[in-house]
């Protein structure tokens with residue numbers, strides 16, 4: 001192994017890569033887009049808000065008070081409409097499915113009731129679209145708000161309550177924090193697989209491999225250099241994802257040496273694997289088919305987006321046969337739970353895999369033609 | 371090694387040379403792909419300092435042969451000695467002494483000319499600076515251009531520059547001018563002449579007769595995996611050519627029967643041309659005298675030596691070149 005030659009190959013790959021706009025786009029922008037897309041879709045569903053419409057016909061301090069109280073309910077997105085607005089209009093134009101009307105004389109009657117001579121409670125009028133499943137949820141929330149208000153206003157004391165007895169997951173984390181290690185694992189894998197398979201196919205087509213085979217560089221040097229180059233791209237990809245995750249979603253993940261090590265082994269493993277299979281590829285079309293065939297099943301079956309534990313048993317069995325599963329598990333143990341021991345045990349699978357493909361690569365890959 | 375060398379058949383102009391002058395000795399080389407005998411029993415000796423042209427049509431087996439010598443492919447049978455080393459066990463010992471331009475080679479798209487040369491140079495441990503090579507190939511003004519932005523001729527010259535980074539003793543150029551325009555072809559020829567002037571051995575493959583005729587000290591014509599003729603250009607034309615070729619253009623209808631009547635050989639008619647193959651120049655002078663006396667008209671006439679094209683045609687019954695090769 002000659003470090004100078006390894007460095008030269010690294011440098012020439014780097015130059016060719018950074019001057020390629022398309023390559024840059026796919027390597028770095030793709031993971032970001034993926035993360036933004038999934039990040040927004042799923043982190044929103046964690047704290048859902050419901051649209052409700054509120055029409056205040058009373059316009060008194062007490063009705064204002066109620067409005068403010070409803071606005072304070074986190075689950076409600078309150079749209080206040082003026083007293084002149086026709087309700088039919090609201091349904092037509094704004095597709096309002098849940099309208100609360102504070103009736104005229106609300107304050108007056110409420111005060112009367114509070115003075116002790118309760119005859120009938122002041123009713124808020126509800127107009128709701130029962131065909132919408134969310135209406136029931138909105139109704140329940142509203143009912144509990146009203147109940148709460150009644151208690152406060154009439155000064156009754158609770159005989160029963162709820163208290164938080166601690167969270168169920170060992171470390172409180174949000175979906176995005178679960179998702180980011182998955183995006184890193186996925187992006188590093190597809191970067192390495194696509195980069196290596198397309199790169200090698202191109203070099204083969206250009207005659208560069210035939211040329212290299214007549215120079216003193218060895219296959220081991222070439223493979224190592226390509227692995228290092230892919231690792232370099234993987235490192236940048238991971239950093240970009242983490243920074244975007246932190247800035248956009250405020251994701252807090254543990255950065256530890258074991259996480260870095262997992263990414264190193266992952267980049268090596270998938271680059272090595274790709275170099276092994278790329279020799280069966282004749283042209284760019286076949287290269288694309290092969291790269292997709294490797295990455296596609298792993299993308300969905302290795303728990304990049306969802307926890308494998310939540311999937312059917314047979315999928316779990318398949319997942320455990322896929323290298324990316326161990327990357328995802330290891331990265332989550334390291335980055336979410338900061339559990340080095342657990343991460344290392346998952347990582348050992350991918351590390352062994354990386355060593356095997358490197359050795360097989362040195363032994364089996366050849367620049368020679370038949 | 372000397373003992374082994376004397377076993378092989380003596381070929382062409384190589385007779386009488388000292389064995390130590392041979393830099394490549396190929397004996398009984400075969401390469402089979404399924405049912406195709408791509409190389410079908412080739413023996414060849416290349417002398418130090420010569421420009422050797424391996425001339426043959428597409429699919430003849432040139433690339434297969436040259437890539438076996440370079441160590442890119444493994445032969446089915448046969449032995450090769452290069453620079454005194456038996457390469458049956460790999461070319462590692464001679465890699466730093468040879469330079470290779472593979473057929474249809476193209477380099478990293480977005481890497482500049484200087485960077486490309488430096489990269490390949492570094493693989494050998496930097497024997498030669500990029501500047502000197504760019505000067506030799508006359509590509510200095512393109513030093514900072516990316517490879518993909520270069521014209522075909524320039525790309526090919528960069529390819530040759532890359533094959534020279536280790537200052538090799540033998541340079542293999544596989545069809546270095548295929549697909550180039552005439553001006554670019556001249557540039558490449560100029561480089562090959564410079565290499566010869568510097569005492570380098572050049573192993574050139576081509577399907578252009580003109581190229582072999584223009585550059586080669588030693589030509590082997592290959593067809594269907596076999597060498598069908600070998601020697602210097604002069605020897606080949608002398609031994610297998612059709613002597614001198616006399617051509618009349620814009621002929622009178624009566625000229626052909628008149629020429630046929632002289633009994634100096636068959637006249638071939640190609641459109642408005644009449645072509646005669648003749649043995650010596652006195653015959654030609656005689657014919658011209660008679661034609662002048664007859665008063666028959668023609669627009670122009672010319673006399674030339676037979677060429678490798680005709681040698682190939684005579685040996686195989688097929689034309690060597692494809693249309694792309696015509697200038």
Ligand SMILES: Nc1ncnc2c1ncn2[C@@H]1O[C@H](COP(=O)(O)OP(=O)(O)O)[C@@H](O)[C@H]1O
Nearest residue numbers: 370403406408427428429430431432433434435
């Ligand atoms: N890798 C290969 N597999 C199968 N056939 C091949 C291969 N390489 C060359 N051939 C066949 O061998 C013959 C010689 O090819 P080649 O050496 O490329 O000819 P040339 O370089 O003279 O054009 C052709 O018939 C070609 O189809």
Ligand SMILES: [Mg+2]
Nearest residue numbers: 432433473545
């Ligand atoms: Mg060829």
